Amino acid sequence: MSKIFVFLSQLYKKNIMKKFYSLFFVLITVMLLKAQGNINFDDDTKWIKDPAASSLGTSYGSHGYSDTNFTATGARVIRNTTSAQDGFPGAFGTYSFRLEGTANSSLTMTVGTGGIGTFSFKVRRWDGTPATNFAVEYTADGTTWNNVITINASLTTNSDWKTVSGSIQSTNNNVSVRIKSLGTTERIMVDDFSWTLPSSDPALSVSTSNINFGEVIIPNTSSPSTVTISASNLSVAPTYTITGTDAAMFSATGTLTTSGGSLDVTFAPTSIGAKSATLTITSGSANATVALTGVGVSADNPFSLDETSPVSAxxxxxxxxxxxxxxxxxxxxxxxxxxxxxxxxxxxxxxxxxxxxxxxxxxxxxxxxxxxxxxxxxxxxxxxxxxxxxxxxxxxxxxxxxxxxxxxxxxxxxxxxxxxxxxxxxxxxxxxxxxxxxxxxxxxxxxxxxxxxxxxxxxxxxxxxxxxxxxTSFLGVKDVIKSKNVFLKNTIVNDALSFETKGNATVKLYNSNGQLVKSFNINPNNKTINVSSLQKGVYIVSSELNGETVSQKIVKQ
CATH class of the missing domain: 2.60.120.200 (Jelly Rolls)
Known part of the structure; x- marks a missing residue:
């Protein structure tokens, strides 16, 4: 790096690349501002113990760390070693927080002026306990905790550290990030926090990525669905458009500013069938989209009733x-x-x-x-x-x-x-x-x-x-319709159904819920059907020959 500075200085003295030299230092300054902080808890003089604890390492409580606003509930300070003395801080290893496996175990980090952009930390399982699930949450207002990500640690060994990262992008002061155990007995260790200031790039986000209006009767209009738009670092207010083959059937109304806003979106189909379009919100290089779908149905059949494949029970x-x-x-x-x-x-x-x-x-x-x-x-x-x-x-x-x-x-x-x-x-x-x-x-x-x-x-x-x-089906033993053409020879069945017939027929076999489970053809030369694969239970055998319906209940043993 020193050679680069010498080289650039020589260029600057020769009146070459002055503009580049200035831009370079601006870039370095921005990068330094972006790197807000990191901490690894290794300075044992900065630990703030729980007042109820007899020492730093022998009690779960509300510990803290004086470099920044760290508090922990249901946690203790721990050394990163796999020896039997893990629970006792000393000269044999670095330090971490260990969260006890209870619903209230958590570690909270509050970042001061400037907000927070991205964050990362490391986690590993504690000796003798299985992998655990935990959530990373944040609050920008001091009261409302939002779930950022739920993580299955999937840690197989005690030394298997896993890096967890996320993005909040909040300019609020005093943003708090909380790591919270979701288990009841598992324990985890956390360490090596780092975080950045929020991005200054223009950004747009929406409260939902898709809206399904379901079935809407033509020519009605659906009730509005609201899309909330969040924005940051915008120089101009966002605009919105709806595009796609069916775009004319969807509409949006609302006012957006550089801080965001909301849009009420509706669906008014003009033809039958599935419809789709895309709502796009744009400001400069920032954009966000919402997929819009719905189904137009006829006023004659507003519930899209389908008579095919009716059940008999x-x-x-x-x-x-x-x-x-x-x-x-x-x-x-x-x-x-x-x-x-x-x-x-x-x-x-x-x-x-x-x-x-x-x-x-x-x-x-x-x-x-x-x-x-x-x-x-x-x-x-x-x-x-x-x-x-x-x-x-x-x-x-x-x-x-x-x-x-x-x-x-x-x-x-x-x-x-x-x-x-x-x-x-x-x-x-x-x-x-x-x-x-x-x-x-x-x-x-x-x-x-x-x-x-x-x-x-x-x-x-x-x-x-x-x-x-x-x-229930009316088809039972007492409901057998006598026929000159087709009838069953056996109603208690093990492996085969036997028929006596004077012609060809298609036979259908239904279960007790009226669902078709088997269909087959019989004729004078083929009057036995193998049903050994059927589960035990009651079935209905039904056939139609020359316009006459023949049905009978059988019991498969």
């Missing part, structure tokens, strides 16, 4: 659903006609999952639907369709039950019953109630649908819960 207890998700399992779907910020979702209580909807803490009127897969209404037991329901804090919201049908592509709503609980006004019912429906008036293919009707403004915000929706 179903049992839905929502146990395969994801708690908190509005995506329903097993081809059930949710849809909304009113406010769309709340939908039916999967909840759990006492290890039991169920579907729930409420207008409580909502934004308006709700007509929110939970809709079954397509059902062959001619193959179900129409007089014993059952479901369990419960309610909580009842105050006027209704749960309506429908059979939905498509008539030449147009959806028709057929109201079956309405539940308007006025009993559970002070809490939830102690047990579910079972409702039995009679669907004898309906035939063909249809959908069992539950509509939540509520309003957060009135209020009518009763919470309704659904579980154990049970539609």
């Amino acid at each position: 179903l049992v839905e207890n929502f146990e395969t659903g994801v708690v908190g998700s509005t995506v329903m399992p097993n081809n059930w779907k949710t849809a909304s006609e009113g406010a769309i910020d709340k939908k039916w979702s999967i909840k759990t209580f006492n290890s039991n999952k169920y579907a729930e909807m409420t207008a409580f803490n909502g934004t308006g009127t709700y007509n929110t639907w939970l809709i079954s897969p397509a059902i062959n209404l001619d193959q179900i037991n129409k007089t014993s369709v059952k479901f369990d329901w419960n309610s909580g804090y009842a105050n006027g919201a209704e749960l309506k039950v429908y059979v939905l049908k498509l008539n030449s592509g147009v959806m028709v709503k057929n109201l079956v019953t309405t539940i308007n609980d006025n009993v559970n006004t002070a809490g939830y019912g102690a047990a579910y109630s079972t409702e039995t429906l009679d669907l004898s008036a309906y035939s063909g293919v249809g959908f069992l649908a539950f509509e939540y009707v509520g309003d957060s403004a009135i209020p009518a915000t009763t919470t309704y819960q659904l579980d154990n929706i049970n539609i």
Whole structure:
């Protein structure tokens, strides 16, 4: 480096590269300013012990280090050695913080004037304990902790140090970074902190990278979704554009400044099908994007009902659903006609999952639907369709039950019953109630649908819960349709099904949930089918020959 300075000085004296020489020193100054600090805790004279500790190394407490504002909870000072005296500081090794494996174990570093840009530190596992998970969090206002990154240390040996780094980019004074244990028994060691000042480069960030508006009925417009834009070091206010094949169906409104702002984005489809576009926010060299998606659906079939592959039975207890998700399992779907910020979702209580909807803490009127897969209404037991329901804090919201049908592509709503609980006004019912429906008036293919009707403004915000929706097939031993063409020779089956037939036929085998598990052809020369691979249980064998349906229940042993 000294030779470089001599060389540049000679050039400067010769009146050559004066401008470069000046720029070089400016660059060196900026680099020095960027390198805000580092610390490795090795000066044992700077340790501030917990007042309750008898010495630095024998008690977990609230230790500190006088070089900067370090505090630790549930931690002790430790030497970096693998000897038996690890818990006792001394002349045999350097120093680190060791976090005890409890939910309150943490190490906090507060950086003073100037804020913080990037940070890094090292971590390793403690002798005799497994790898641990921990989070790096920060606060710029002294109260709100934001999760930066959750880390699985994946440390296999005691000497295996792992470097962890992150970026905060906050210009606030007194930014605090906290390393917090997420385990209950594991212990970790942390050391070698370094940090920089925040970047002076222009930057834009958005609160979400994508917005999915779901299904919107043509020609309606969705409720707005808000995108929050954060900005730093901008010289001009950002602008925004929406591009893509379907850009005209999406719009954004709002005012942005050099500090950021927010945009309300909406979706107004003009044709049926999946639509997409990209929202781009730009200021100089800084930009951020948000992917926009939605589905336009016809007003004739606003819930995009699909009659293909109807089931002849179903049992839905929502146990395969994801708690908190509005995506329903097993081809059930949710849809909304009113406010769309709340939908039916999967909840759990006492290890039991169920579907729930409420207008409580909502934004308006709700007509929110939970809709079954397509059902062959001619193959179900129409007089014993059952479901369990419960309610909580009842105050006027209704749960309506429908059979939905498509008539030449147009959806028709057929109201079956309405539940308007006025009993559970002070809490939830102690047990579910079972409702039995009679669907004898309906035939063909249809959908069992539950509509939540509520309003957060009135209020009518009763919470309704659904579980154990049970539609059984009418196909049983007593329901065998006699036929001159096809019938089973055996209903108790081990390895083979045997038929007696006078013609060709396609035979389908359904499980007790109405799901097709096997399909095969029989004829006078092939009247035995191998079913040895089927699991034990009850199945329905069904066939159609010359317009006549033949069905019978079998038991696979």
